[in-house]
Structure formats: C-alpha cells, structure tokens
Amino acid sequence: MLMAWVVNAISLFLIAQLSPITGVEIDNFQKALWSAAIFGVLNVLVRPVLETFALPLDVIFSAFIVGLILNMTIFGLAAWLVPGFRLQWGILSALIGSVALVIINSVIYQIIGV
Numbered sequence: 782m783l784m785a786w787v788v789n790a791i792s793l794f795l796i797a798q799l800s801p802i803t804g805v806e807i808d809n810f811q812k813a814l815w816s817a818a819i820f821g822v823l824n825v826l827v828r829p830v831l832e833t834f835a836l837p838l839d840v841i842f843s844a845f846i847v848g849l850i851l852n853m854t855i856f857g858l859a860a861w862l863v864p865g866f867r868l869q870w871g872i873l874s875a876l877i878g879s880v881a882l883v884i885i886n887s888v889i890y891q892i893i894g895v
Contacts, residue, residue, distance in 0.1 A: 782821075784893075784895065785821070786814075786817050786818060786821060787817075788886055788889050788890065788893075789817035789820055789821065789882070789886065790810070790813045790814045790816070790817035791813070791885075791889060792817075792881075792882050792885040792886050792889060793805075793807060793813045793816050793817055793820075793866075793882065794807060794810050794813035795885055796878055796881045796882060796885065797813065799881070800869070802877070803874060803877045803878055803881055804868060804869035804870040804873060804874030804877060804878070805860075805866075805867075805868060805869070805874050805877070805878040805881075806866070806867040806868075806869060807865060807866050807867075808865035808866075809865070812863060812864075812865035812866055813866075815863050815865075815866075816859050816860075816863045816866045819859045819862050819863050820855060820856070820859045823855045823858050823859060823862075824855055827855065827858065828851060828855060831851050831854060831855075832851065835847050835850070835851060838850075849876070849879065849880070852879035852882075852883070853872065853875040853876055853879050854875075855879075856868075856875045856878050856879045856882070857872070857875045860875070
C-alpha cells in the first residue's frame with residue numbers, strides 16, 4: 782500500500798510536469814503526496830458508491846468508458862479537495878490526467894518489477 786501511494790505521487794508529479802500538455806498543475810512533490818493519499822482514500826470510499834450508481838451505464842456503454850468516467854470523477858474530486866492541485870481545463874484535464882496516471886503508473890510498476 783505504501784508503494785502504491787509513492788508510485789501514485791510520483792506519477793501525479795510527473796503529470797504535473799507535463800502541465801502544458803495535461804493541464805494538471807501540482808505545486809510541489811509534497812502536494813503530490815497529499816493528492817495521492819486523497820486519491821487512494823477516494824478510491825476506497827467513493828468509488829464503490831459511484832460504481833453502484835454507474836452499473837446501469839455498464840449495460841449501455843462499455844466497462845472501459847464507465848471506468849474512465851469514474852477515474853475522471855475521482856481525479857476531479859482529488860483536485861478539488863487538495864489545495865495546490867488544479868485542473869487547468871476542467872473535465873479535459875481530468876480526462877488527460879486520469880489516462881496519463883494509468884499509463885505512467887503502469888510504466889513505473891514495470892520498471893520496479895511489481
């Protein structure tokens with residue numbers, strides 16, 4: 782769990798370094814650590830509730846689309862809750878940021894062999 786927190790923080794910080802492309806801004810690495818912690822808590826507490834409400838959408842749309850919308854929602858909530866974590870372009874930044882988070886996390890996990 783500690784490793785996932787650090788990997789998420791590194792990923793969020795890297796995404797923020799690509800701010801002109803992603804529209805995600807995080808003031809410093811300490812804010813990235815807080816953001817990753819909030820992101821993790823939201824995934825544990827809020828995601829199951831959102832998945833329950835999104836279940837009818839799973840029937841209409843693919844699970845990928847619904848999962849992406851859920852990730853964007855969690856990403857946006859984390860940005861809203863953590864001062865110093867901003868989404869420059871709103872929903873578009875949440876979309877780009879959530880996709881980038883999945884990709885960068887995957888790359889880091891491949892590098893460290895987890």
